[in-house]
Amino acid sequence: MAEVTLFFTVAAAIWIITLLLPWQPWRVREVLDAPTALRDDYDVSDVTVLIPARDEAEVIGTTLASLKTQGIGLQVVLVDDASSDATVEIARQSGLEHLQIVSVTDLPVGWSGKLWAQEQGLRYVQTPLTLLLDADIELLPGIIYALKQKKHAENLHFVSLMAVLRFGSFWEKLLMPAFIHFFKMIYPFALANNPNTKIAAAAGGCILVETQALQAIGGMAVIKDAVIDDCTLAKAVKQAGYRIWVGLTHAVLSQRPYVTLGEIWEMVARTAYTQLFYSTLLLVFCTLIMALMYIVPVIGIWAGDGMAFWAAFVALICMLTAYLPTLNFYGLNLAWALSMPVIAILYLLMTWTSAWRYWQGERSRWKGRVYQKD
Numbered sequence: 001m002a003e004v005t006l007f008f009t010v011a012a013a014i015w016i017i018t019l020l021l022p023w024q025p026w027r028v029r030e031v032l033d034a035p036t037a038l039r040d041d042y043d044v045s046d047v048t049v050l051i052p053a054r055d056e057a058e059v060i061g062t063t064l065a066s067l068k069t070q071g072i073g074l075q076v077v078l079v080d081d082a083s084s085d086a087t088v089e090i091a092r093q094s095g096l097e098h099l100q101i102v103s104v105t106d107l108p109v110g111w112s113g114k115l116w117a118q119e120q121g122l123r124y125v126q127t128p129l130t131l132l133l134d135a136d137i138e139l140l141p142g143i144i145y146a147l148k149q150k151k152h153a154e155n156l157h158f159v160s161l162m163a164v165l166r167f168g169s170f171w172e173k174l175l176m177p178a179f180i181h182f183f184k185m186i187y188p189f190a191l192a193n194n195p196n197t198k199i200a201a202a203a204g205g206c207i208l209v210e211t212q213a214l215q216a217i218g219g220m221a222v223i224k225d226a227v228i229d230d231c232t233l234a235k236a237v238k239q240a241g242y243r244i245w246v247g248l249t250h251a252v253l254s255q256r257p258y259v260t261l262g263e264i265w266e267m268v269a270r271t272a273y274t275q276l277f278y279s280t281l282l283l284v285f286c287t288l289i290m291a292l293m294y295i296v297p298v299i300g301i302w303a304g305d306g307m308a309f310w311a312a313f314v315a316l317i318c319m320l321t322a323y324l325p326t327l328n329f330y331g332l333n334l335a336w337a338l339s340m341p342v343i344a345i346l347y348l349l350m351t352w353t354s355a356w357r358y359w360q361g362e363r364s365r366w367k368g369r370v371y372q373k374d
Contacts, residue, residue, distance in 0.1 A: 026322035032146055049133050052118050055084055056136060059135060082107075102121055115224050129208060130211045131206070134206070150245065160247075161247060162183070166255070172257075178326075202234035222236050273355040298316070
């Protein structure tokens with residue numbers, strides 16, 4: 001009985017330590033939103049928006065339209081990555097000023113499609129600032145202004161914002177807020193934003209970066225085969241001595257739907273094992289920690305008694321406490337926190353799916369391309 005109680009006590013101890021960590025990754029403190037009022041003639045001529053696009057006809061119109069609300073003089077380079085749909089036609093009809101459309105057809109060996117498209121687009125950037133923007137991202141008015149102000153006020157070279165994911169379907173509400181929560185736990189924003197640490201993080205959907213900083217590190221060639229390209233880029237920039245910052249926002253919106261469990265499963269499985277550096281040892285360790293933190297407390301509540309029950313109860317309360325700030329930030333019902341044990345099990349299974357695919361020879365897959373492991 002004492003050995004069983006120890007499991008619940010350890011689970012509670014891990015959660016208490018997690019909540020008390022100085023950098024508190026579970027909290028929502030790193031936030032940048034657009035101003036409530038801003039003149040529509042704000043000068044953004046020093047920014048080039050670089051958008052890689054492959055079969056994005058459903059979203060590219062909204063993405064480009066949102067750029068019209070950011071001010072005047074904004075330069076836009078859209079890199080068409082061999083689209084087979086109406087992506088290019090819709091872009092041409094957008095009426096966006098200063099829009100260049102660049103076509104990329106041949107993908108060199110060793111490059112991921114997105115990074116090769118960005119590398120080609122960088123050749124057309126003549127402004128001091130580059131906004132790396134995913135094709136499915138809608139920007140609310142004034143957020144480029146806010147990004148520039150943040151950069152100048154804090155002497156930053158690289159500012160990234162985590163897009164608001166879609167929370168429409170049941171599965172999106174269940175799993176997508178947790179995706180952001182787990183990302184913050186793995187890559188604590190407070191540590192990533194600290195120039196004295198080696199931890200780096202970014203959200204690839206929206207990154208404002210000094211063009212010369214990208215050129216100084218060698219462009220996208222230094223990360224050409226990266227699966228988690230945003231964090232890998234942030235690491236390269238930070239290691240070169242530049243200051244980075246990553247945070248949450250309400251003003252950067254993802255249009256990409258993940259309506260079903262299968263769609264979310266594919267999205268997570270694409271990169272989950274990469275985050276564990278393709279290490280079987282880390283996979284096993286992650287599995288044990290996730291079970292201890294998210295499954296053991298539930299078992300203790302239902303089957304434990306005495307000290308075992310109370311230790312499990314404390315762990316469960318800490319678990320819910322850690323997730324509530326994320327739900328609150330996105331205006332979701334706080335009762336979703338009660339689903340965290342189920343959420344954790346699903347994400348763990350997605351991670352094992354990612355590992356299984358890697359063991360079968362596949363590193364990642366996206367937009368009809370399958371990237372094999374070396």
